Amino acid sequence: MTTSGFAGTVERHALGWLVAANLVGVWLAAVLLWPALAGITGPWGYGRWMPLHLNWQLYGWCSLPIVGALVAWFVRDDRVGRLHVRVALGAWSLALGLGGVSWLTGVTSGKLFLDWHGWARPLLPLAMLVLWSVLALQFWGRRHEFSSGGKWLRGAALALLLVVPNLLFWAAGREVYPSVNPHSGGATGASLLGSTLGVIVIFGLLPVMLRVRSRDGGAAGRWFWAALALSFAVYARVNHGDASHRAPGQIGALGVLLAWVPLLAVYLGRFEWHPAARPWLRAGMAWWALLVGTGFLTFLPGLSERLKFTNALVSHAHLAMAGLVTSLNLLMLRQLRGGGTRRGFWLWQLGCAVQVAVLMYAGWTEVSSEADWFLRADWTQAIYGVRLAAGLAMLVASITWLKETWA
Ligand code: HEM
Numbered sequence: 559m560t561t562s563g564f565a566g567t568v569e570r571h572a573l574g575w576l577v578a579a580n581l582v583g584v585w586l587a588a589v590l591l592w593p594a595l596a597g598i599t600g601p602w603g604y605g606r607w608m609p610l611h612l613n614w615q616l617y618g619w620c621s622l623p624i625v626g627a628l629v630a631w632f633v634r635d636d637r638v639g640r641l642h643v644r645v646a647l648g649a650w651s652l653a654l655g656l657g658g659v660s661w662l663t664g665v666t667s668g669k670l671f672l673d674w675h676g677w678a679r680p681l682l683p684l685a686m687l688v689l690w691s692v693l694a695l696q697f698w699g700r701r702h703e704f705s706s707g708g709k710w711l712r713g714a715a716l717a718l719l720l721v722v723p724n725l726l727f728w729a730a731g732r733e734v735y736p737s738v739n740p741h742s743g744g745a746t747g748a749s750l751l752g753s754t755l756g757v758i759v760i761f762g763l764l765p766v767m768l769r770v771r772s773r774d775g776g777a778a779g780r781w782f783w784a785a786l787a788l789s790f791a792v793y794a795r796v797n798h799g800d801a802s803h804r805a806p807g808q809i810g811a812l813g814v815l816l817a818w819v820p821l822l823a824v825y826l827g828r829f830e831w832h833p834a835a836r837p838w839l840r841a842g843m844a845w846w847a848l849l850v851g852t853g854f855l856t857f858l859p860g861l862s863e864r865l866k867f868t869n870a871l872v873s874h875a876h877l878a879m880a881g882l883v884t885s886l887n888l889l890m891l892r893q894l895r896g897g898g899t900r901r902g903f904w905l906w907q908l909g910c911a912v913q914v915a916v917l918m919y920a921g922w923t924e925v926s927s928e929a930d931w932f933l934r935a936d937w938t939q940a941i942y943g944v945r946l947a948a949g950l951a952m953l954v955a956s957i958t959w960l961k962e963t964w965a
Contacts, residue, residue, distance in 0.1 A: 563635045564643040565894040566963060568626035571647045572891065573960040575618025575654060576884075580953040582611040587949045591942040602662050609661040609673045616671055617682060618654050620879060622647070623887035624760065625689065626894050627767040632693045632712060634700055642696065646689040653685040667730055669737040674730040683723035690719055711766075744866070747808030747857065748796045754815055754850075755789055761822060761886070762786065768893050770829040778828035785821055789814050804859045812857055819847045835892035837900060841907055842885035849877050852918075870921025877914045880952065884910070888959075899962065902955035909951030916944050 589596045589604055596603045625647070633639040660666065660678035667675040674682060697712055704712065729735055762782055765772070772779060796811040803809070823843040831839055853874065856865050865871070884906070892898040920941050924931055931938050 564629060564633065564640045565626070565891070565896075567640070567643050567647055568622060568629065568894060569891050569963040570960070571651050572619060572622035572626065572887065573956065573963060575614050575622065575651070576956045577953070577960050579611055579614035579619060580949070580956050582607055582614065584946065584949045584953050586611055587942065587946040591939060591946055601664075606662050606664065609666060610658050612671060613657060613661070613673060614654060615879060617657075618651075619887065620883050622650070623890040623894075625650070627764060627890050628693065628715075630769070630894055631715075631767040632700075633696045639696065642692040646685075646692045649685040649688040650682075653681040656681055667732050667737070669730070669732075669735070672726075672730045672735070674726070675732070679730050680727060683727040686719075686723035686726070690716070690723070693719070744803075746798075746801045747803065747805075747810075747812040748793065748798050748801065750853075750857070751789075751796070751811045751814060752793050754818075755786065755793060758786060758789075758818060758822060762825065764886070764890065765826070765829045768890065770831060770893065773828050773830055778825050782821070782825040785817075789818070803857055803862055809858065812854055815850050816854060819850050822846060831889070832893050832896055834896075834898040834900075835889045837903060838885045838889035838892060841903075842882055842889060845877065845881035845885055849874075849882055852877070864925055865921050868921035868924040869917045870924075873914050873917035873921060876910065876917065880910045881914065901962065902958040905951050905958075906955035909948045909955065912948040913945055913952070916941050916948070 586604065586607055589607075599607075629643055629646075633643060657674065657678050660676065661673055665676045665678055666673040674680075694716055697716060701709060764770075792811060792814050796807055797805070801808050823846070826839060826843070855861055856870065856874070920938070927935075927938075929935075
């Protein structure tokens with residue numbers, strides 16, 4: 559069990575951004591249902607609010623729990639450590655708040671998730687540097703406490719982390735990586751395999767960073783990393799250039815991920831998670847199975863063409879982030895705090911499941927019923943209505959969790 563004094567700070571920042579981003583999400587869902595509502599906020603129309611929902615979810619809610627895991631790995635949980643964490647997370651939240659002002663006022667690069675532009679471009683990279691300095695300071699102060707392996711691993715992580723703010727600043731520029739890339743036909747099986755394996759590396763490191771004890775003396779860890787190395791070997795061999803999603807090699811490469819449905823669940827299940835964290839692990843693994851299964855199916859020829867750029871993509875995004883990532887984030891927060899209630903658990907899971915299901919159905923109907931969608935026929939309005947209700951349920955669940963952090 560890991561109990562951390564700074565867990566409360568991490569929770570308040572992370573959940574605060576989840577609530578804020580969900581509020582914007584509910585507003586967007588209401589505007590999709592009743593477009594006239596958009597007029598209430600004057601020039602701040604749908605397109606101005608959209609980056610707030612996306613970036614606050616990604617850089618706020620989806621990032622801060624893993625920042626919390628990093629903090630637990632590096633920072634000593636004493637008065638100075640807690641002050642360091644408050645400064646680092648304060649800088650991070652200030653950057654997100656100011657970012658919100660910039661997107662609402664139209665200062666944006668127009669690049670999805672890389673909207674940081676003009677005066678706002680250096681904000682998040684600077685906040686990342688503040689966090690990095692805190693981690694480096696703590697690492698140096700505690701260097702005699704760590705084993706040589708622990709020192710090596712943390713040193714390597716610090717070196718890698720220093721690349722991130724620079725990369726983010728560079729990638730946000732309009733001159734690189736255009737928002738509409740004329741040379742790309744979309745993600746290939748190889749690129750999807752590579753990026754998902756990268757995510758599996760992070761999932762694999764969670765018990766290490768949170769220092770959760772293994773139930774089998776580390777045996778699961780050994781085969782987990784060996785299987786991951788094998789998967790990366792497949793990734794290295796597959797065609798990385800222009801490749802159709804009809805090519806058997808691309809489909810086969812993506813199929814490797816199917817093996818990771820049981821592998822990840824068995825690996826993470828071999829650790830002594832806090833009882834308050836375990837329901838979130840089970841939910842996370844259920845979402846993971848659904849994500850990999852449906853993600854693979856929707857890559858296949860026939861299905862892919864029908865669903866691309868429809869609400870099915872929005873469904874997939876919420877399945878990944880609101881379902882899987884949110885469940886694993888709550889796992890981290892509960893483990894960090896060493897406790898927590900189950901309040902809001904089912905409200906979130908059911909709200910998310912309904913949102914994912916109706917959006918997938920919406921996407922499926924879009925090619926065959928364009929006119930109904932364009933003219934807002936009653937049944938399409940009903941779908942957006944159910945989606946709004948599901949979003950409200952998720953908003954209420956997130957407010958419950960935030961309120962608990964002050965309890
Ligand atoms: C209160 C719950 C939520 C509601 C009502 C909601 C609503 C929305 C709406 C209306 C859109 C725009 C879709 C469009 O323009 O067609 C959207 C997009 C998106 N949301 Fe949410 N959302 C919620 C929660 C979340 C959460 C928790 C996450 C991540 C952790 C998230 C991540 C995303 C992403 C990544 C997209 C972009 C999808 C795409 O265009 O492919 N949302 N959401």
